[in-house]
Amino acid sequence: MMVTINDIAKEAGVAKSTVSRYLNNGSVSPRTKQKIDEIVKKRGYKPNTFARSLKAQKTNMIGVIIPRLDSPSTNEVLSGIDSRAHEKGYQLIITNANQEKEREIEDIYTLAKQKVDGIIFLAKEITAEHRKAIWDIELPFLVLGQHTKDIPSIVHDDYGAGKKIARHALELGHKEFLYFTVSKEDEAVGQDRYNGFMDEITKEGDAVVHSIETSFTMREAHQTAMEELPGTKASFVIGATDTIALAVMKAASELDLSVPEDISVAGYGGYDLFSFMTPALTTVKYPYFGIGDMAIDTIEKMIVKGEVPESQILSNELVIKETTKKN
Amino acid sequence: MMVTINDIAKEAGVAKSTVSRYLNNGSVSPRTKQKIDEIVKKRGYKPNTFARSLKAQKTNMIGVIIPRLDSPSTNEVLSGIDSRAHEKGYQLIITNANQEKEREIEDIYTLAKQKVDGIIFLAKEITAEHRKAIWDIELPFLVLGQHTKDIPSIVHDDYGAGKKIARHALELGHKEFLYFTVSKEDEAVGQDRYNGFMDEITKEGDAVVHSIETSFTMREAHQTAMEELPGTKASFVIGATDTIALAVMKAASELDLSVPEDISVAGYGGYDLFSFMTPALTTVKYPYFGIGDMAIDTIEKMIVKGEVPESQILSNELVIKETTKKN
DNA sequence: ACACATTATGGAACCGGTTCTATTTCAGTA
DNA sequence: TACTGAAATAGAACCGGTTCCATAATGTGT
Numbered sequence: 248m249m250v251t252i253n254d255i256a257k258e259a260g261v262a263k264s265t266v267s268r269y270l271n272n273g274s275v276s277p278r279t280k281q282k283i284d285e286i287v288k289k290r291g292y293k294p295n296t297f298a299r300s301l302k303a304q305k306t307n308m309i310g311v312i313i314p315r316l317d318s319p320s321t322n323e324v325l326s327g328i329d330s331r332a333h334e335k336g337y338q339l340i341i342t343n344a345n346q347e348k349e350r351e352i353e354d355i356y357t358l359a360k361q362k363v364d365g366i367i368f369l370a371k372e373i374t375a376e377h378r379k380a381i382w383d384i385e386l387p388f389l390v391l392g393q394h395t396k397d398i399p400s401i402v403h404d405d406y407g408a409g410k411k412i413a414r415h416a417l418e419l420g421h422k423e424f425l426y427f428t429v430s431k432e433d434e435a436v437g438q439d440r441y442n443g444f445m446d447e448i449t450k451e452g453d454a455v456v457h458s459i460e461t462s463f464t465m466r467e468a469h470q471t472a473m474e475e476l477p478g479t480k481a482s483f484v485i486g487a488t489d490t491i492a493l494a495v496m497k498a499a500s501e502l503d504l505s506v507p508e509d510i511s512v513a514g515y516g517g518y519d520l521f522s523f524m525t526p527a528l529t530t531v532k533y534p535y536f537g538i539g540d541m542a543i544d545t546i547e548k549m550i551v552k553g554e555v556p557e558s559q560i561l562s563n564e565l566v567i568k569e570t571t572k573k574n
Numbered sequence: 575m576m577v578t579i580n581d582i583a584k585e586a587g588v589a590k591s592t593v594s595r596y597l598n599n600g601s602v603s604p605r606t607k608q609k610i611d612e613i614v615k616k617r618g619y620k621p622n623t624f625a626r627s628l629k630a631q632k633t634n635m636i637g638v639i640i641p642r643l644d645s646p647s648t649n650e651v652l653s654g655i656d657s658r659a660h661e662k663g664y665q666l667i668i669t670n671a672n673q674e675k676e677r678e679i680e681d682i683y684t685l686a687k688q689k690v691d692g693i694i695f696l697a698k699e700i701t702a703e704h705r706k707a708i709w710d711i712e713l714p715f716l717v718l719g720q721h722t723k724d725i726p727s728i729v730h731d732d733y734g735a736g737k738k739i740a741r742h743a744l745e746l747g748h749k750e751f752l753y754f755t756v757s758k759e760d761e762a763v764g765q766d767r768y769n770g771f772m773d774e775i776t777k778e779g780d781a782v783v784h785s786i787e788t789s790f791t792m793r794e795a796h797q798t799a800m801e802e803l804p805g806t807k808a809s810f811v812i813g814a815t816d817t818i819a820l821a822v823m824k825a826a827s828e829l830d831l832s833v834p835e836d837i838s839v840a841g842y843g844g845y846d847l848f849s850f851m852t853p854a855l856t857t858v859k860y861p862y863f864g865i866g867d868m869a870i871d872t873i874e875k876m877i878v879k880g881e882v883p884e885s886q887i888l889s890n891e892l893v894i895k896e897t898t899k900k901n
Numbered sequence: 902a903c904a905c906a907t908t909a910t911g912g913a914a915c916c917g918g919t920t921c922t923a924t925t926t927c928a929g930t931a
Numbered sequence: 932t933a934c935t936g937a938a939a940t941a942g943a944a945c946c947g948g949t950t951c952c953a954t955a956a957t958g959t960g961t
Binding site: 253263267296300302 | 916917918919920921
């Protein structure tokens with residue numbers, strides 16, 4: 248059935264070690280080389296990556312664990328990871344944990360058994376169980392998006408992003424705010440962004456902030472917004488992600504509030520996918536694609552040099568569009 | 575370093591074949607079983623999936639080739655594939671061909687060398703080179719989204735979708751149309767949808783359709799729309815995908831055309847992600863998630879039973895929202 | 902207690918490659 | 932022509948498992 252190195256060797260009348268040498272770069276005489284060449288072409292021989300990896304103890308595969316597939320930020324990061332991985336000759340095994348912690352843990356072990364060379368984890372939260380798994384597998388492991396003590400990570404400047412939005416809002420003269428946040432379990436999104444915002448906003452003595460927790464999904468965020476918007480006196484609404492901000496805008500439209508005339512809206516993310524929406528959303532743009540690139544470069548260093556890099560922080564920028572205006 | 579079956583066997587004082595039998599389900603006496611049990615737990619032994627697959631000639635991995643990561647439809651399909659694959663104990667290797675034909679071909683071979691059990695291909699186009707690769711690798715291969723002679727596929731009823739939009743537009747009394755299509759190379763999106771639309775629309779003798787080709791990306795579609803919309807007399811615009819329709823809406827807004835008052839807009843897709851946009855887009859909703867489920871079920875049959883299934887067609891439904899109104 | 906069927910176990914071969922070592926081949930040099 | 936060193940090759944061992952086969956240890960019925 249499948250043609251193996253033995254078949255080639257037999258047909259060429261040489262030892263399989265010679266064929267192996269031919270395949271790699273060892274010394275083979277021009278004559279044998281040519282002979283093997285022909286046979287390999289004729290039979291369409293492709294070495295079995297599995298058998299090869301077994302001996303090499305290296306698969307050239309990088310495992311990526313993502314929390315969900317239907318998120319624009321995840322997709323942009325993934326695109327970045329993918330394009331750089333391809334450049335460098337790594338194959339990606341992407342596993343979707345579907346926002347379930349158990350599956351994340353399970354996936355860490357599965358990827359380890361699969362003998363990936365390293366794992367990149369787009370994290371929501373790092374619990375003690377995560378730490379145990381990461382420790383257990385003894386593999387290069389890189390966390391994206393959440394700062395984690397003792398584990399290499401690449402994070403966004405979420406705190407700074409919060410401050411930027413606050414500053415912008417204050418400059419526009421707003422005094423009362425409605426902040427849709429997410430669970431504090433997600434430190435980056437649920438705490439850092441919020442804290443940055445609050446620390447900056449309270450510099451202005453008379454600012455009032457109402458905050459309410461919702462979820463990452465548009466559906467739930469929309470529902471929360473439908474409940475909260477009617478009673479609010481806030482003139483400026485912040486969504487902890489662009490997706491949430493979008494859900495707020497949808498709700499506003501259904502409630503006959505126009506954005507930004509009646510109410511300003513801002514978010515965090517700056518996804519390409521949403522950049523064509525009307526009206527265009529004021530947001531803090533994160534370098535999602537770039538974080539992917541950096542992730543591959545970093546994990547590669549960990550794999551080949553065994554380096555344990557410091558945690559890296561990426562900056563972001565405020566992008567003022569059409570959903571915010573003077574109060 | 576990594577603990578192997580030999581280490582366990584030695585420590586337990588048994589042959590490695592016994593440990594192997596213990597791991598699988600062979601007959602092992604209660605006493606040995608318990609002894610091995612302890613040691614496995616203590617040492618945190620995890621069998622090497624690679625070595626296992628080498629003998630078993632089966633990896634429990636399914637390769638998925640996608641054209642791009644930043645597309646809502648791709649992501650919904652992928653979510654469906656992923657959730658079903660997980661249920662059935664398959665691991666996914668997802669490779670992103672980044673819309674390049676060469677990478678698609680390359681990925682087919684790479685996945686084959688990786689010894690995946692089967693490949694699911696989210697296709698844009700199937701060329702002769704694709705066919706050769708698919709033929710070469712001799713693996714269960716399933717095409718999604720494009721009908722292909724002699725290769726098992728699951729496709730959408732794109733022709734029917736086109737007809738549905740046409741019928742809806744006619745019922746609203748529209749006479750003049752602007753259709754943003756894509757390259758004919760993509761048969762499903764570029765031809766079938768369009769043909770369905772045309773066949774239905776021309777039943778009304780006096781309908782006029784202007785069609786123009788653009789690309790799948792929002793950016794390019796937006797630019798095309800900015801060029802085409804100003805001069806048009808059409809009262810109804812169709813985008814070959816929801817993404818294109820969205821770009822059209824963006825352009826309309828920038829040109830001070832209001833939707834649907836000045837112009838109606840419709841698309842194809844019905845992505846969850848866009849369902850919260852304002853105004854909500856009239857579209858044909860495709861069962862993207864379901865196609866993923868079906869894909870795994872089908873490829874599994876191909877893998878375990880060696881069946882070669884017939885091409886399957888999925889139906890879709892018109893969802894009338896806010897972007898279309900009477901003329 | 903004895904023949905006979907089961908179950909448990911060890912050893913070896915195998916999966917498809919890579920790599921180490923020993924041997925052969927072939928030049929180049931004295 | 933004989934000698935030496937480098938290049939080419941064959942053969943065996945190995946990677947970490949599974950599986951087949953033969954043997955050993957149990958258990959059953961009479």
